[in-house]
Amino acid sequence: MEIVPLADAEQVARLAADVVEGLVRARRGSAVLGLATGSTPLPTYRELIRRHRAGSGPSYDGVRCFTLDEYVGLPAGHPESYRATIARELTDPLGIPADRVHGPSPDPDQLATAGERYEEALRAAGGVDVQILGIGTDGHLAFNEPGSSLASLTRLKTLTEETRRDNARFFGSVAEVPRHVLTQGLGTILRARHLLLLATGAAKAAALAAAVEGPLSASCPASVLQLHPHVTVLADGSAAAGLARRDHYREVYAAKPAWQGL
Numbered sequence: 001m002e003i004v005p006l007a008d009a010e011q012v013a014r015l016a017a018d019v020v021e022g023l024v025r026a027r028r029g030s031a032v033l034g035l036a037t038g039s040t041p042l043p044t045y046r047e048l049i050r051r052h053r054a055g056s057g058p059s060y061d062g063v064r065c066f067t068l069d070e071y072v073g074l075p076a077g078h079p080e081s082y083r084a085t086i087a088r089e090l091t092d093p094l095g096i097p098a099d100r101v102h103g104p105s106p107d108p109d110q111l112a113t114a115g116e117r118y119e120e121a122l123r124a125a126g127g128v129d130v131q132i133l134g135i136g137t138d139g140h141l142a143f144n145e146p147g148s149s150l151a152s153l154t155r156l157k158t159l160t161e162e163t164r165r166d167n168a169r170f171f172g173s174v175a176e177v178p179r180h181v182l183t184q185g186l187g188t189i190l191r192a193r194h195l196l197l198l199a200t201g202a203a204k205a206a207a208l209a210a211a212v213e214g215p216l217s218a219s220c221p222a223s224v225l226q227l228h229p230h231v232t233v234l235a236d237g238s239a240a241a242g243l244a245r246r247d248h249y250r251e252v253y254a255a256k257p258a259w260q261g262l
């Protein structure tokens, strides 16, 4: 794992945008992006849109996107569905057409096979090149809550009260946050070729420390990152505050040969 402690959320966004743009340029129209929702990636998405509008970004023609998860039980087209959210916050402004943006289907009549079908769609696309991730205050990754199998695949999950409370800010109240979701499993996420975990704010400090320096355990789903060969963690000062080896990570990043990239 490469842990990069940065000064603030703006630096996290700039560096994350560099990684996404670098991949899109390198794959020349065949890039597969794994997108996360939640508050953490928003500054990165805004930076990508800013560069796109300024004319300095890459062409997104041909780029395909896969989201990590989706609420179950919201009316179709609900503004807080992850399909609507990712279109509004990123893919529409970048000009990526809706038929190139995929998510697990919450269609109530086909929920039993939704996970398998999403796994198949990911495989058919050749897998995700770079997967953007946030981390929950309880250590969850996507909607894989503590106790999730480290080998899990896309499936229906029940949200904890903590996560529903965390997400209530996007809805009118906790009661309006759905209880069920479809989420890529931890095993699904591990198949992406590059994992880019973004963590900002003091509320993430304990979860981030447990994920990268604690034991590998289903009790901290994000600790599964320790099994992946190419993980980059971009953390602002507050989120990195709980890392015991913070100074070491800084030293390593400062001395990194430029040709290596992230």
Ligand code: PGA
Pocket (backbone or CB within 6 Å): 037, 038, 039, 040, 041, 134, 135, 136, 137, 140, 141, 142
């Ligand atoms: P956040 O959520 O980015 O809104 O803090 C992260 C997560 O729950 O994975």
